[in-house]
Amino acid sequence: MPPAEDLHERFMRLFLEQEPALLRSVLVFVPHRADARDIVQETAVALWRHFPSYDPERPFLNWACGFARIEVRRFLRTRQRRAQLSEAAAAALMIDEDASPSWNEERARRLQSCRELLAPGQRRMLDDYYLNELPVTELARRHERSEEAVYKMLQRIRHALLQCMQRKETEFAG
Amino acid sequence: MSPDEIDTLIERHLDGLATPEEVRALSQRIEKDSAARQLYLRKARLHAALGAAETQPSEDRTEFNSVPSLTRPRPLAWAASIAGLTTLSLLLWRLLIAPGWEARAAPVATLREISDARWVTPEARFAPGDTLRAGQTLELSAGSAALEFTSGARVTLMGPSIFELTSDKSGFLTLGRLKAEATTPASKGFTVRTRTARVVDIGTQFIAAAAPDGQSRIDVTDGEVHVLLDGSTTAHRLRTGEAMSVEAGSAQVLVRIEPGDGTAAFRFPTIPPPSRDDIADRSRGLATMKVVRGELFLRAPIPSGPPELLLDGNGQNAPDSPRESVFFGPNDSGALLLDLGQPVTISQITTYSWHQSRAAHNRVRAVQKFTLYGFNGDSPPSIETGTSRTGWVPIARVDSDDFFRVMQPVDRPAQQACLIAGANGLIGRYRFLLWEVEPTQSVSQPVLDNTFYAEFDVHGNP
Numbered sequence: 127m128p129p130a131e132d133l134h135e136r137f138m139r140l141f142l143e144q145e146p147a148l149l150r151s152v153l154v155f156v157p158h159r160a161d162a163r164d165i166v167q168e169t170a171v172a173l174w175r176h177f178p179s180y181d182p183e184r185p186f187l188n189w190a191c192g193f194a195r196i197e198v199r200r201f202l203r204t205r206q207r208r209a210q211l212s213e214a215a216a217a218a219l220m221i222d223e224d225a226s227p228s229w230n231e232e233r234a235r236r237l238q239s240c241r242e243l244l245a246p247g248q249r250r251m252l253d254d255y256y257l258n259e260l261p262v263t264e265l266a267r268r269h270e271r272s273e274e275a276v277y278k279m280l281q282r283i284r285h286a287l288l289q290c291m292q293r294k295e296t297e298f299a300g
Numbered sequence: 301m302s303p304d305e306i307d308t309l310i311e312r313h314l315d316g317l318a319t320p321e322e323v324r325a326l327s328q329r330i331e332k333d334s335a336a337r338q339l340y341l342r343k344a345r346l347h348a349a350l351g352a353a354e355t356q357p358s359e360d361r362t363e364f365n366s367v368p369s370l371t372r373p374r375p376l377a378w379a380a381s382i383a384g385l386t387t388l389s390l391l392l393w394r395l396l397i398a399p400g401w402e403a404r405a406a407p408v409a410t411l412r413e414i415s416d417a418r419w420v421t422p423e424a425r426f427a428p429g430d431t432l433r434a435g436q437t438l439e440l441s442a443g444s445a446a447l448e449f450t451s452g453a454r455v456t457l458m459g460p461s462i463f464e465l466t467s468d469k470s471g472f473l474t475l476g477r478l479k480a481e482a483t484t485p486a487s488k489g490f491t492v493r494t495r496t497a498r499v500v501d502i503g504t505q506f507i508a509a510a511a512p513d514g515q516s517r518i519d520v521t522d523g524e525v526h527v528l529l530d531g532s533t534t535a536h537r538l539r540t541g542e543a544m545s546v547e548a549g550s551a552q553v554l555v556r557i558e559p560g561d562g563t564a565a566f567r568f569p570t571i572p573p574p575s576r577d578d579i580a581d582r583s584r585g586l587a588t589m590k591v592v593r594g595e596l597f598l599r600a601p602i603p604s605g606p607p608e609l610l611l612d613g614n615g616q617n618a619p620d621s622p623r624e625s626v627f628f629g630p631n632d633s634g635a636l637l638l639d640l641g642q643p644v645t646i647s648q649i650t651t652y653s654w655h656q657s658r659a660a661h662n663r664v665r666a667v668q669k670f671t672l673y674g675f676n677g678d679s680p681p682s683i684e685t686g687t688s689r690t691g692w693v694p695i696a697r698v699d700s701d702d703f704f705r706v707m708q709p710v711d712r713p714a715q716q717a718c719l720i721a722g723a724n725g726l727i728g729r730y731r732f733l734l735w736e737v738e739p740t741q742s743v744s745q746p747v748l749d750n751t752f753y754a755e756f757d758v759h760g761n762p
Contacts, residue, residue: 134512135441138460138475142420142439146352153348154341157314162351167474167495167514174512208316209323215330219344222337229345237349256350257435262315281311288346 137177140186141170150229151191155198155216158208159259165201169194195220233291240290248283255280301329303339310340314347407431408468409449416443418459437464440476452484453501455492461510466493477509479521496546498528500535515697517545519705529554529723542569543703546723553696554721557668557703559713566615566652566754571717574652574755576613579644579762586641587611589756592683592734594634597627597750604628607636615754619656619714625752627665628737632750635683638733638758643676646727646760649695649720651735655752656714662743663714665752668700669738672720674730683734692734695727696720701740709743733758 148169152162172193173180180189202213211219241249251269254260266273301309309326312318318326329336409432419425420439426432438445440459447455451468461476470491482490482501490501492508494516499508504523510516518527520542526535527544536554538544547553558568566573580587589607596604602622609626616624628634649672655665673692675681681691698718706712720727735756739748 135460137512138439138441138462139420142462150345150348150352153351154344157344157347157351158316159351164495170512171514209313209318209320211313211323211330212327215327218331219337219341222334223341226338226341229349234349237346252350277315277317280315284311284343284346284350288342291346 144187148194165197168197236291236294240287306336310343408434408465409447412448413446417445418442451487453487453490454481473510479507481505500526519543555696557700557718560715562715564617568717571719574615575757578757578759580611580758581613582611588639592635592637594628594632597629610756615652616654627752628750630747633738636735640731642762643731644760645729648759650757651718652754653751654715661709663712664740664743664749666714666716667740668698668718670698671736672696673734675732676730680732
């Protein structure tokens with residue numbers, strides 16, 4: 127077995143590389159970011175404990191996602207900090223998700239180019255909400271709108287992004 | 301429920317606006333309706349992609365549209381997504397676009413100094429003088445890096461570690477160790493979060509550490525800090541020289557170890573002396589203690605006392621008193637099983653040890669090194685050799701040498717008390733407690749010596 131320090135470093139590197147992808151996989155089932163981050167942290171604990179049995183021939187992300195899903199289900203079973211999907215609903219979604227194409231680089235690129243098509247104000251709103259993680263009360267203040275209007279705007283932006291991505295997907299397939 | 305209603309419900313759930321009833325209705329729908337699942341997945345995956353920030357922050361910079369997409373200031377996130385791009389486009393990004401997004405977030409700190417620093421990825425290197433912004437993460441695989449926040453707080457990060465700057469007065473330590481100093485008025489309240497604790501500095505200096513398995517540890521080197529645990533509103537105050545470790549897990553547990561005054565009175569700064577009023581005290585006639593793995597050292601002329609000695613409410617009367625102590629043989633590890641006789645809602649567990657031999661530096665049998673487990677049921681799972689403890693709930697890991705950062709034998713306190721308490725007041729409900737104890741390298745012989753435990757106290761209610 128390699129020395130503990132090597133193992134630790136190797137684990138950190140692999141985990142860090144895949145952390146955003148892991149967070150993304152958790153956010154699908156637990157949309158609140160603080161909750162999802164907690165789950166990713168729990169996943170890190172589980173991964174670290176099981177790391178000696180990790181087969182480096184296997185993709186780390188696939189291996190890690192399995193643990194993340196276990197943690198998602200555990201979380202949904204036990205936590206009641208805020209309203210969450212039922213564990214059964216999450217389990218059904220997991221089966222369907224496995225059957226659908228994964229979120230790959232191509233999709234990420236499509237999303238990026240669709241973002242570029244948004245109006246500057248819409249992009250700022252999206253960044254403030256997702257990237258800077260500003261609360262909606264603050265967004266409402268900054269963008270001089272009611273909170274209700276901010277939520278509506280976010281919904282419209284996401285709708286536009288989905289439609290744009292769908293269009294690009296069709297073009298790509300065609 | 302019409303498709304539009306489902307659509308709205310999904311959106312409300314993703315934004316955290318849905319009521320518990322709405323989420324229940326959505327869950328039921330998702331469980332039985334495949335079209336609802338498809339719609340949910342479509343929307344939730346977009347939400348997740350935006351939330352996990354692998355998309356590029358926008359800027360009105362159409363002139364750079366031809367440069368491939370790159371991401372938020374999380375070095376590894378973007379390093380991963382740019383795999384395959386040419387060095388030229390990377391250079392372009394660094395020269396043209398990176399300054400673009402940096403202009404939007406206010407700087408919160410400056411990197412002042414690095415020493416033998418090795419960054420996790422070569423693309424995410426920082427140099428002294430670099431401005432750091434909220435949301436940026438420093439990932440150090442070795443060496444150290446000193447940052448100065450605009451609030452005046454100073455943080456020295458020691459590799460390997462991962463630290464995210466969250467504002468001019470806060471950061472998140474995912475892994476590793478850092479030293480924080482908040483001595484200026486503006487930096488008062490500087491906060492370091494770990495996954496289990498939030499450490500608020502109130503004009504002082506402390507060291508915070510986060511282990512890969514989630515254990516956090518806080519040492520106050522000067523002044524005073526408040527430690528708040530996730531899910532708890534009670535602040536735990538720590539002063540100069542005090543330290544605390546916090547275990548990960550749903551029942552968060554605090555471990556506090558203190559040096560005693562080295563007298564038979566067993567006086568500690570905040571931990572009470574051995575008690576006769578605890579629920580495990582022998583006088584109550586309920587609790588029993590026995591050895592379930594390993595063997596106590598029973599050879600003359602210095603045999604261990606019997607295991608029940610740990611429940612008699614007394615510490616030792618002298619610093620090197622084997623008969624008044626319970627200890628395993630040299631090179632041996634062992635396990636002690638406490639049966640409380642009934643399920644008990646436990647709030648606090650305290651263990652005491654004392655050892656100072658004639659040689660001033662020899663206090664090796666004072667070290668407390670154990671893993672504590674709990675079990676609630678009538679017959680505890682068997683204790684076999686090996687590390688797996690199926691059926692047992694891990695409560696805490698204690699290594700007082702690590703806690704006191706013992707570098708030399710003389711650093712080690714001769715008398716020690718270790719207090720384990722639930723962060724929210726409760727550790728859990730258990731009938732059985734299991735201590736798996738470990739020996740420590742002797743200072744005079746090439747053997748491992750076992751601790752002279754004096755007393756184990758358990759507080760709680762049946």
